[in-house]
Amino acid sequence: MNLVLFSEADFIGENLIAIRDQRRLQHIKQVHQIQIGDTLKLGIINGNIGSGRVETFNESEIHLAVSLTKAPPKPLPVTLVLALPRPKMLKRTLQTIATLGVKKVYLINSYRVEKSYWQTPLLDESAITEHLLIGLEQGCDTQLPEIHLIKRFKPFVEDDLANIVGTSRALVAHPYTELPCPAQIDYAITLAIGPEGGFIPYEIDLLEKCGFTPVNLGERIMRVETVVPYLLGRLY
Secondary structure, eight states, X not given: OOSEEEOGGGEEETTEEEEOSHHHHHHHHHTSOXXXXXXXXXXXXXXXXXXXXXXXXXXXXXXXXXXXXXOOOOOOSEEEEEEOOOHHHHHHHHHHHHHHTOOEEEEEOOTTSOGGGGGOGGGSHHHHHHHHHHHHHHHTOOOOOEXXXXXXXXXIIIIIHHHHHTTSEEEEEOTTOOSBOOOSXXXXXXXXXXSTTOOOHHHHHHHHHTTOEEEBOOSOOOOHHHHHHHHHHHHO
16 A cells, blocks of 8 residues: 545544544554654545644554645546456456556446356445555555446447547557557557457457557457556557
């Protein structure tokens, strides 16, 4: 936890917060091994970053005097359209997305996404938020990404995706094209990433009709949890 995140609900006075939940409480005590007067790097969710001075603490809570003076890092100019990963990869993928600064994500269905994936409790709002917060804490960021769940591929691509793309450049990772993925760009993109093995030809065709350009990442087929940081690192 490189940044301790808190919300408006944690305030107990003017510029004074209380940390009471076990996840943050135990991490601060065990990892930071705090003493009265120590300072921690803090950030308020969807707000500024600063510091907190330890005023008091006991077994059940920590009181910190906070000063928030710095804006969070700039987000990546990326809208991510991602085929829903299998549940065991979803947690790590959400954390990675938040750590790297992506702020708008559409988790979509596709032919190779198993129906059972949509039943995972990891798609509950509270579970999604928990893993996004872990990613933000790692990356020293405060701005929660927007996560949209899209269960029908064709209506989404035909009716909604063009408006989401807007004026950005639209790219889709595809292992069966020869055009290499661009690198070190300085413009906004909408990036589509399919399941392992990529989108099927029918889905690629619909995406191309919506303005997406298929790009190749090389000879290797990567897992979603690998391709997301690989692609974002290559692009930006």
